[in-house]
Amino acid sequence: MAATRIDDKIRRSDALSKARGEAKYVSDYFFDGMLYAMMLRSTEARADIVGITHPVLPEGYYFITADDIPENGVNSLHMIGKDWRCFASGDVKYVGETIGLFVGPSRAVLKSLVENTKVEYAVKEAAVSIDDAIAVKGGAILPEKDNDVMCQLYCQKGREMDDVFKDADMTLSETFETGFQEHVHLETNGAIVTEEGDSYVFYISAQCPFYVRKSVAGLLGLPLDKVIVRQTVTGGAFGGKEHFPDVLAGPLLVAESKIHKPIKLIFDREEDMEFSVKRHPSKVIYKSAIKDGKLIGTKGTIYYNCGAYLSASYVVLQRGVFHANGVYDIPNTYLEGYGMATNTFPSDAFRGFGAPQTLFAIEMHMSHIARRLGIDPADFKKSMFIKKGGETVTNGHVVEEVMLNDMFDNIAKESDYYRKSREYGYGSGRGIGVSFYNHGGAFTGNGEQAIIKAHARLKKSGEKVTIEVGSTEMGQGFQTSLRKIAATVLEIPIEDVDYPNPDTSIVPDSGPTAASRSTMVVGKLIERCAIEMKERWNEGDFSVEKEYEHPEGFPWDQETFRGDAYLGYGWGAAIVELEIDRRTNEVLVKGVWTSHEIGKAIDELIVHGQINGGVIQSLGYASMEKMENKNGHFKQTSMSDYVIPTSMDFPKQYYHIQENPYQFGPFGAKGMGELVFNGVDAAYVDALERAIGKEVYKIPLPPEDIEEALENA
Amino acid sequence: MLDNKISFTLNGKKVEFIGDPLRRLIDTLREDFGLTGVKEGCGEGECGACSVIKDGKLVTSCIIPMGSVAGSDIWTIEGIRDTELGAIIIEAFADGGAVQCGFCIPGMVLASYVLLSEKTNPSELEIREAISGNICRCTGYDLIVESIRLADSRRRGV
DSSP states (O other): OOOOOTTOOOOOTTHHHHHTTOSOBGGGOOOTTOEEEEEEEOOSSSEEEEEEEOOOOOTTOEEEOGGGSOTTSOSOOOSSSSOSOSSOOSEEOSTTOEEEEEEESOHHHHHHHHHTOEEEEEEOOOOOSHHHHHTTTTSOSSTTOSSOEEEEEEEEESSOHHHHHHTOSEEEEEEEEEOOBOOOOSSOOEEEEEEETTEEEEEEOOSOHHHHHHHHHGGGTOOGGGEEEEEOBOOOOTTTTTSTHHHHHHHHHHHHHHHOSOEEEEOOHHHHHHTSOOBOOEEEEEEEEEETTEEEEEEEEEEEEEESSOTTHHHHHHHHHHTTTTTBOOSEEEEEEEEEEOSSSOOOOOTTTTHHHHHHHHHHHHHHHHHHHTSOHHHHHHHTBOOTTOBOTTSOBOOSOOOHHHHHHHHHHHHTHHHHHHHHTTTSSEEEEEEEEEEEOSSSTTHIIIIIOOEEEEEEETTEEEEEOSOOOSSSSHHHHHHHHHHHHHTSOGGGEEOOOOBTTTSOOOOOSOTTOIIIIIHHHHHHHHHHHHHTGGGOSOEEEEEOOOOTTOOEETTTTEEOSOSOEEEEEEEEEEEEOTTTOOEEEEEEEEEEEOSOOSSHHHHHHHHHHHHHHHHHHHHTOOOOEETTEESOOSTTTSOOOOTTTSOOOEEEEEOOOOTTSGGGOOOOTTGGGSSHHHHHHHHHHHHHTSOOOEEOOOHHHHHHHHHHO | OOOEEEEEEETTEEEEEEEOTTSBHHHIIIIISOOTTSOOSSSSSSSOTTEEEETTEEEEGGGOBGGGGTTOEEEOHHHHTTSHHHHHHHHHHHHHTOOSSOTTHHHHHHHHHHHHHHOSSOOHHHHHHHTTTSOOSSSOSHHHHHHHHHHHHHHTTO
């Protein structure tokens, strides 16, 4: 077999086993004597638990609660914070909070036990929305605080805002809102716990096996290596399996310590919709100063609805703030972000990780300013693009050449943007819209160096090489891309490189599979391992392990949020064309054109698939994916209520990949998994505004919400 | 509860099921026959991950009670994957980049199989309609559509 080269067209290594139905997802594992588990959850958003009465347990059934956590353990899931309890005890803070776990052989019996258990509550007034939290409705949720601000930050670039606004010849203040979004990974959340020797072993659908281990070991006061986590083939994640698997694994571990038999917990779709993390809803207020047709300053106040526990919210909020200027070099900015605690299910990671909310808002705001100036939004936005070396909102600098002009030229030509923009005008029922966006690769600031300290290992055995990393395949193609990087450097066929799913007792911790960091950071580590292995190839069987090294000259202060927040960005440009049926407000999308700059595509077919999928998720976010929360309960609890795009909803996409090799990535590659979600929503809404001739300030916009916008206008 | 004896054909073989006629077909296939290529995505017939072919038609096995399976001819991915057309579709999916997380893919393969069994050289719209009951969260569908076209070209030898 020939040695693999980076530009070879190859097959994904997991394609056949998945298409043949042979790949084993967690629900496909069955162990001898295996029991099932079902959660007893809170039905109140905020309440004290007065009492719990469950039916008499049949032989072989168990009910596990916080009382089963041993004295040397703590009732806490160790995520970024430690506030999220494994089991609610004394009170509940959101609908769906885990109170107990029923375990036994029959799922039908477990269901009946859950349904016939009575939890008596002393119900309190709940805060559900951002506005509720600002008003501290029902009193502060957080202990020892008199407000519901769970986390906050601010950053300033340039002059004082009051001073800037004195120079303005025009100002514009606007408020934008975005809703919850549900991941709807086709595989719901699931995990199995069992025992091997004196260790506990998890089989789990998860992005971050080492997160699970860290999160749950403390429940039993265990050293980390007594918990082994094996990632099963994961049927989609999108951030929804970053921290959330901990919420399944924690109660399972406590149950296992009592029961000592394999226990399986698989959510059905209704549970997975109603009782899982979501994208943070946002409220973003921009006030901008404009002078001589230029945006000279923007003050942004950014609120994210975090739910009852911290989870990843502070980091999500930081990313939201750091992307709040979009792709623009606004000379003066003051941005403040507030993560608000509410009595909703905790919000958490979702592809884009806080960036999509502010990027949507800034894109719409820029289009609205352009309209007031009488300039085509594309031209106004182009006039403000940040450039290489330009100062970011955290007083850092853009490290790469920004190629948005070339990228826009490509899609403008393909879509005939300018002709259509002129012809369709404003309010004709047809519209073409444009958006620009970016995404900072990897962890913020020096997080990779200070917190993650990723390791990766290559192991040689005869002529075969095994990749040992904690990074996971969840559909994004990383198991193939990483093999391709290793094989290319080693000049061997990709078939000779293996990359099994991670097992925490075997592989080093490569950091989470999140933040669009895998190719850029772990890919680079494997490239470095492979370079050394290539030099030593004739030494027989050996391993090479490398640790992340931060490039020199990129200062970051995590206390003040000043410096280079990201070492490189992916960049995107999108155009959407649509028509609206004036009678029904049904929208027909006629065309979608995108260009993305990701350094270098390690595998073009995989990148193509990521672009298509991310773009459709973003169009769903803008147009149809409505998830409402009333009194702490999500209203949409099934795939018939919460509608995601089908093959009929959007046309075939035009896509363009802009090469711009990145100095710190393997073969010039940067992150791309989140970028492709980050901005097409705004192009859709820009086109919609032009079609209906009215400005709108929120997403999602299903037909009934378009109707409402038209009535309110 | 009365157990019923239900006979049907599964992947070309005569089989019997003895049990609750209200048991879901998906549970029988996955748990009694070990056919775990049948995936549960939604449990309400909306997503198509549990698709099987029943008497030549694509159906969602999560909303079919065993009682209505008596005398039927049922095919799952396990029975289709090594047929001539099934193998062509699977190879085309692998070559065309149709597979990401893979959870919807066995159902997609079966939807494609039914389409290509009925039609030669289907249009893009016909392909999109044929898979419209199969939800995919990863791909945005374009590469699945193109892979089905590729499979059609290959089986026609063009």
